[in-house]
Amino acid sequence: MKGLRLLVLLCILLMEKTQAQQGTFIHYGVSEGLTSNYIYDIIQDHNGFLWIGSNTGVYRFDGTHFRQFRTQDGVPDNEVLEICIDKYNRVWFCCFNGRVGFYDKGRFFYPGNSPALAQVRLMNYSTHFYEGRNHTNHVLGLGGNYAQLNVSADSILSSKIMPYKANAYWEEGKDNYYLADRSIICKNGQRIFKLREPLGPRMSVAKGNTFYYLLSDGLFCFREGKERLLFTWAGKLEPWQLEVQSPGHFFITCNDGKVIELREQNGVLVLYRTFTDIYSPGHAWADKEGGVWITSLAEGLYYYPDSKQNARAIRYTPQWPGKIITDMEVCGAQIITGFENGSVACFSKELVLDTILYRSTNKEMMVKTIHYDSALSKVIVSGGCILVWQANGNKEFHSLKVVNSLRLFARTVKDAEISASGKLYLNGIRHLFKVDITKPGLPVDSVFESRTRKYAVCPDIASAKIWYSDMDGLHWLEQGTPHPISAAHPFFQERITDIKMPAPNLLVLTTESEGIAITDTLGNISQLISLKELHWGAISKTKIYGDQLWLSGEAGIGMFRRKGDKYSPVLWVNKNNGLLSDNVLTFCLEQDFLYVVTAEGLQKLPIESLTQQPDKPRLLLHSIQNKAQVWMNPSGTIYLPEQSKEIKLECSAIAFGNTAPVIFAYRFEGADNFIETPGPFFSIPLGFDGHKKLYLRCRKGDSKWSEETVLLLQIPVPFLKRWPVILSLCLSALILIMLAGNYVARRRRKRQLSEQDMKLQVTLLKLHALQAMMNPHFVFNAMNAIQGYINDHDRYRANKYLAKFSKLIRASLNSSRESKNMLSKELEYIRNYLDLEQLRFEDRLSYTIELELGLDTDKILLPVMLLQPLAENAVIHGVMASNKPVKITISCTIAEDSLVIYVRDNGPGLRSTGSAEGTHKSLGLDMIRSRLQLLSEVKGKAYRFQLKDNGEEPGATAILCLALEYHS
Numbered sequence: 019m020k021g022l023r024l025l026v027l028l029c030i031l032l033m034e035k036t037q038a039q040q041g042t043f044i045h046y047g048v049s050e051g052l053t054s055n056y057i058y059d060i061i062q063d064h065n066g067f068l069w070i071g072s073n074t075g076v077y078r079f080d081g082t083h084f085r086q087f088r089t090q091d092g093v094p095d096n097e098v099l100e101i102c103i104d105k106y107n108r109v110w111f112c113c114f115n116g117r118v119g120f121y122d123k124g125r126f127f128y129p130g131n132s133p134a135l136a137q138v139r140l141m142n143y144s145t146h147f148y149e150g151r152n153h154t155n156h157v158l159g160l161g162g163n164y165a166q167l168n169v170s171a172d173s174i175l176s177s178k179i180m181p182y183k184a185n186a187y188w189e190e191g192k193d194n195y196y197l198a199d200r201s202i203i204c205k206n207g208q209r210i211f212k213l214r215e216p217l218g219p220r221m222s223v224a225k226g227n228t229f230y231y232l233l234s235d236g237l238f239c240f241r242e243g244k245e246r247l248l249f250t251w252a253g254k255l256e257p258w259q260l261e262v263q264s265p266g267h268f269f270i271t272c273n274d275g276k277v278i279e280l281r282e283q284n285g286v287l288v289l290y291r292t293f294t295d296i297y298s299p300g301h302a303w304a305d306k307e308g309g310v311w312i313t314s315l316a317e318g319l320y321y322y323p324d325s326k327q328n329a330r331a332i333r334y335t336p337q338w339p340g341k342i343i344t345d346m347e348v349c350g351a352q353i354i355t356g357f358e359n360g361s362v363a364c365f366s367k368e369l370v371l372d373t374i375l376y377r378s379t380n381k382e383m384m385v386k387t388i389h390y391d392s393a394l395s396k397v398i399v400s401g402g403c404i405l406v407w408q409a410n411g412n413k414e415f416h417s418l419k420v421v422n423s424l425r426l427f428a429r430t431v432k433d434a435e436i437s438a439s440g441k442l443y444l445n446g447i448r449h450l451f452k453v454d455i456t457k458p459g460l461p462v463d464s465v466f467e468s469r470t471r472k473y474a475v476c477p478d479i480a481s482a483k484i485w486y487s488d489m490d491g492l493h494w495l496e497q498g499t500p501h502p503i504s505a506a507h508p509f510f511q512e513r514i515t516d517i518k519m520p521a522p523n524l525l526v527l528t529t530e531s532e533g534i535a536i537t538d539t540l541g542n543i544s545q546l547i548s549l550k551e552l553h554w555g556a557i558s559k560t561k562i563y564g565d566q567l568w569l570s571g572e573a574g575i576g577m578f579r580r581k582g583d584k585y586s587p588v589l590w591v592n593k594n595n596g597l598l599s600d601n602v603l604t605f606c607l608e609q610d611f612l613y614v615v616t617a618e619g620l621q622k623l624p625i626e627s628l629t630q631q632p633d634k635p636r637l638l639l640h641s642i643q644n645k646a647q648v649w650m651n652p653s654g655t656i657y658l659p660e661q662s663k664e665i666k667l668e669c670s671a672i673a674f675g676n677t678a679p680v681i682f683a684y685r686f687e688g689a690d691n692f693i694e695t696p697g698p699f700f701s702i703p704l705g706f707d708g709h710k711k712l713y714l715r716c717r718k719g720d721s722k723w724s725e726e727t728v729l730l731l732q733i734p735v736p737f738l739k740r741w742p743v744i745l746s747l748c749l750s751a752l753i754l755i756m757l758a759g760n761y762v763a764r765r766r767r768k769r770q771l772s773e774q775d776m777k778l779q780v781t782l783l784k785l786h787a788l789q790a791m792m793n794p795h796f797v798f799n800a801m802n803a804i805q806g807y808i809n810d811h812d813r814y815r816a817n818k819y820l821a822k823f824s825k826l827i828r829a830s831l832n833s834s835r836e837s838k839n840m841l842s843k844e845l846e847y848i849r850n851y852l853d854l855e856q857l858r859f860e861d862r863l864s865y866t867i868e869l870e871l872g873l874d875t876d877k878i879l880l881p882v883m884l885l886q887p888l889a890e891n892a893v894i895h896g897v898m899a900s901n902k903p904v905k906i907t908i909s910c911t912i913a914e915d916s917l918v919i920y921v922r923d924n925g926p927g928l929r930s931t932g933s934a935e936g937t938h939k940s941l942g943l944d945m946i947r948s949r950l951q952l953l954s955e956v957k958g959k960a961y962r963f964q965l966k967d968n969g970e971e972p973g974a975t976a977i978l979c980l981a982l983e984y985h986s
Contacts, residue, residue: 042329042596042621043295044677047318051084052077057313058099059301064107065638066306066672070319071098076111080670081635082680082718083698092126094119094135102147104155106171110147116140118157118165124641124650127174134174138165148187148224150195156187160219162199185217188224190242198222198229203240210243220259228265232257237268237280237287249280249287261302269302269310277302277312295333296320309674323675325627331598332369333619339363339374343615345559347388348608349397349409355615356385360402364413367611369620375415376405387434389442396455398442400434404453406460420453420460433516437477443484445475450486450495466495476517476525478539485525487514492527492541505541520562524583528557534569536583544583551587552576555600563607570602575614591628594678594719597621634722635673635680637714639729640698642667655730658704662733666701671716671724678719687711707735800826803858819857826850830883839882840985841910841917842875848885848908855893863897868909875910878917879983881953887942888921888976896925896973904973916960917980924973928965946978957981 047055052072059071070077075088076098087093095113102110109121116139119128129136140159148156153175155167162183168175184197197204203211215233222231229240236250237260249268255278259271266282277299281290293299293312300313308324334341340357347354352372353365360383362376376399383402390397390409397415399405407415433445440456443465450465450472470488477484484495491510492503503510509532516528527535533552536545549555555573562568567578567585574592578585591612592600598618605614612628614621642649643666646659658665671680683692684702687710697716714727737743800823807816829847845867852865869875889906897904907922943965950961959981967974 041291041322041324041327042331042623043598044321044323044675045318045598045618046084046321050318050677052318053086055318056315057300057319058097058315059101060303060311060313060319061101061103061109062303062305063103063109066636067638067670068305068311068674069101069103069109070313071101071111073097076101080638080672080698081674081676082671085670085698087121087126092119092121092128092131094128099143100145100147102149104149104169106169110155112143112145112147112157114143116143116159116163118167132174134167134177137177138167138179140165145219146186146222146224148189150187150189151192158184158187160185164197185219186222186224186229188227188229190227196224196229196240198224198240203229205243211240211245218258221257223260223262225262226265230260230262230268232260232270237270249289259300263304267304269304271299271302275299279310293320293322295331305674307674321674325675326596326623328624329596329627330369330622331619332621335371337371339377343604343620344385344401345388345604346606346613346615347390347397348606348613349390350411350413352409352413353606353613354388354390354397354399355620356388356399356401358384360384362388362399362405364415365620367608367622369622372413373415375407375417378402386431389434389436391436391440391455394440394455398434398436398453398455400431400442400444402431404431404444404460404462406455418460420462432472433474435476438479441477443475443477445472445486447471450475450484466498466500468500473513473515474517474528476519479519480522485517485519487517487527489513492517494539503541505537505543507535507541507543509535509543509546510541516557516560518560518562518567520565520567520580526560526562526567528560528569530556533557534560536585538583545585547578547585553590553592559602559604561605561607568605568607570605570614572601574600575602575605575612589629591623594676595632596623596628632676632678632719632721633673635671635676635716635718635724637682637716637724637727638670638672639714639727640668640670642729652729655709655732658731658733660734660736662704664701664703665731666699667714669698669700669714669716671697671718673718673721676718676721678721680716680718682714682716683723684712684714687713704731704733707733707739709733800854803854806858815857819854822850822854822857826854836882838879838983840876841878841880844880844882844885845875845908845910848889851886851889852893852906855897859893859897862900862903863893863906864903865906865908868907870909870911873910873912877985879985880917880980881949884946884949884978884980885919885921887946888919888978890942891976892921892923892925892974895928896923900925912982913979915982917982919978919980921976921978922968922973923975924968924971927967927972927974929967 046052054072054074056073057070060068062068068079070079073096075086075096076093078085078087088096093111094117095115097114098111099114100112104110111119117129118135118138119126127135138157140157140163142159142161142163145160146158150156153169155169157165157167162185164180164182164184164187165177166180167177184199186198187195189195194206200216201213202209203213213231217231222229227241231238237248239246239248256273257270258273261269263269266287268280270278270280272278275294275297277293277296278289279291280287296312296314297317298315300315302310302312304310310322312320314320339361340359342358343355344358345356351367353367355363355365359381360378361374362385363371364373364375366372380402385399386401388397388399395409395411397407397409404420406418406420408418409415431444431446434442436442440454442453442455444451444453448469448471449467452463452465454461465484470490472486472488475484475486482496486493486495490502492514493500494503509529512529512532514527514529518526520526523539525537525539527537533549534547534557535543537543552571553573555571557569557571560567560569565580567580569576574590574597576590577588579588591597597614597616598621599616601617603615603617605612610625612623612625614623639652640650642652642656644658644662644664649656669682680697681694682697682700683694685692692715709730709732712729712731715723717723804816804819804823807819826847829850849867856863889908892906896906904923904925909920911918946963950963953961960979961981962979964977965974
């Protein structure tokens with residue numbers, strides 16, 4: 019046993035020299051979402067969530083949001099001391115009141131809703147939870163109370179309080195079980211081993227088939243009936259809590275506030291890391307990504323990311339000569355720091371305090387700037403006073419005296435810059451001073467004095483000019499004469515608090531409220547770096563490293579790279595990606611590391627880790643809720659009730675070490691763009707029926723988007739929107755429309771027929787009226803002729819004329835009863851009429867009737883009394899108007915579907931009588947035109963009439979074009 023201990027001790031001594039750094043940390047407290055900084059326990063479940071026990075309930079943490087659960091949510095007690103995860107991913111809570119509960123699939127089970135859990139109440143809080151064989155869980159309390167729970171994958175079947183006391187339980191093989199109290203180990207109920215020292219409440223853990231415990235001189239395990247030493251330490255460690263991550267990975271919490279991480283390497287358990295930043299540490303746990311979480315009984319929760327092991331962070335300690343570091347600079351293997359009280363100290367690059375170069379307690383002596391001239395190996399500190407040390411490269415510094423013949427008051431120095439020639443220029447309130455650090459005695463000379471208050475100074479790198487700013491703006495000084503920069507840009511009206519010259523003819527000007535300007539020496543601004551690019555924080559420090567512009571302030575620290583006369587942003591570091599606080603007081607750069615002072619302490623950060631894009635988070639959906647139902651841990655198809663308008667989601671973006679805000683995004687199938695929204699609770703409007711796929715994703719800050727989670731949302735289509743119903747309704751509507759249309763069409767047709775019938779009746783009445791008007795007109799002319807014969811005492815002619823006239827009247831009366839007549843009868847009527855006129859005019863009138871060959875006059879119909887007015891018109895205007903004999907020719911032809919009748923005479927014609935068709939007034943012709951117009955409207959066919967001259971020959975022709983109609 020002694021040989022084994024010596025071997026283990028030797029390995030430890032060798033490994034302690036090369037143990038890993040503890041890394042930097044992220045602190046979570048009340049300001050980050052916890053309701054209390056009193057944290058008892060922490061563990062990670064199978065989904066990746068951290069479960070945190072506190073005195074105000076239990077928290078589920080995804081890296082950004084703390085989801086708190088208390089007694090009103092189902093936790094047995096608000097003081098949760100121990101949390102365990104079983105193989106079914108149930109989260110067990112062991113509470114201060116002796117009660118036990120668990121969380122499974124979105125629901126809490128506690129004594130109030132589980133009869134089996136209601137039977138379990140330990141006399142004191144539980145310290146051990148062991149998942150045994152035969153579906154039995156063992157819960158052991160601080161005072162030795164012991165309960166067994168018979169479980170299944172879905173529920174707790176039964177429970178019982180065991181009649182004997184124990185502090186730990188574990189199993190070995192198929193039949194053996196072990197129980198241990200503070201000093202005795204029993205196997206299958208028989209005492210087999212006594213511990214050398216009694217164990218504290220949290221100094222032992224049973225895991226698998228092994229019992230691990232802490233004694234004053236080391237870490238031991240009991241397995242297969244034997245005690246084995248795993249790790250020992252030199253000196254007095256005073257451990258009080260043990261956490262077993264795995265058989266080769268342990269955390270030991272000590273009374274002096276240290277947390278020791280032990281890991282197995284090459285078969286030997288070695289000291290891997292020591293954590294010293296936590297006040298009153300409790301449990302420690304390594305997550306799946308290798309990061310370490312440590313609870314505090316006073317300060318909340320600390321997280322050490324595995325990716326930041328090369329980083330380092332320390333807080334203020336009483337050993338520091340001051341509380342606030344105001345400036346710092348790398349000097350060889352050391353970091354020179356100045357404090358708010360004027361003290362100056364050296365830290366190693368692992369942020370360990372080495373040497374205090376100057377101690378002061380006067381806050382008026384605050385250090386403003388620290389410069390290191392590598393060529394002269396001199397450290398120059400300015401502020402409350404001017405201090406210079408000569409560095410010899412062996413971490414030794416020799417103070418050099420500054421000859422101050424001008425009685426320079428230290429508290430007046432506001433800024434300082436070193437020129438390439440080794441001159442240190444100091445900016446007082448009203449003076450500019452120069453210290454020649456290349457000469458012995460470091461003489462101080464006055465350069466310029468004025469009454470205006472000055473803010474910043476910078477020597478020109480290409481000339482002897484000195485640039486400075488005061489209340490009147492920007493100036494340059496040459497040979498003691500100031501020259502103002504006359505620039506119209508409003509930027510130069512602001513207070514310029516810092517001046518840097520990265521290249522000849524190029525200035526970087528910093529203001530309090532308008533950002534940073536890049537300008538030439540004439541005041542021409544080439545670029546403005548806005549407050550938005552500076553993350554809306556005021557800038558307090560700017561430093562030039564080659565082509566890099568580093569600046570810090572209230573919103574973090576950033577780096578811009580110069581190309582030509584402009585700077586482009588490269589990175590921005592804040593609390594989201596590594597800083598303890600956004601408020602950066604000062605910083606310095608050394609090769610691959612960035613040293614930063616924030617309001618929370620001093621940090622060392624690898625630059626490479628700052629430029630890496632954060633890992634994408636993992637999206638997990640907790641619940642979907644609408645007005646009537648909640649779906650826990652939903653996946654696949656979600657069947658929503660009918661007429662769902664909105665759903666509410668609770669999601670988590672699991673990613674640790676990245677504290678940037680979470681953005682959730684969703685889109686429906688068919689949409690092109692995602693809609694972004696903050697979480698973890700958000701609502702999604704639906705506005706559809708049927709089924710649609712819902713795509714969800716998330717990211718944290720600048721990280722990549724997570725893998726998409728796809729859900730199929732199924733909403734029942736309302737009865738009236740289902741396609742069979744819609745089809746039936748459409749068919750019914752179509753039938754109704756057709757019926758209604760048919761009804762309307764019949765009504766309209768009936769009305770049209772009625773209107774047409776009425777119009778026809780009116781037309782027929784008009785035709786009869788016109789026909790009736792024609793008979794008296796002829797009678798009037800015939801009576802005039804008979805009267806003429808009687809007056810001439812020509813009885814023979816009067817009797818002959820009267821006989822033909824009576825025959826004509828009889829035919830006219832017969833035709834008046836009809837609207838149509840055969841062409842043969844109409845021609846016979848015309849012969850009678852012209853015969854009467856021949857008796858009257860004797861040899862002055864002759865006529866002939868010509869018919870087209872094959873024209874059957876007995877089958878062709880035409881309106882009655884249409885030809886007589888034409889013949890009468892030829893007699894009146896042809897025969898009566900001429901002194902010569904006149905021949906009237908009536909010809910009938912068929913042209914296509916029309917009957918064309920020509921009535922020609924060789925009388926004087928229209929021109930000689932002064933009558934044209936448009937101006938000729940004849941009652942008979944007017945009646946013909948009116949009748950033809952009415953016939954066209956009634957029949958819907960073309961009926962035309964034309965009266966014209968015969969061209970070169972004498973006389974006129976009346977043309978009557980009628981629609982051809984046959985007698986049936």
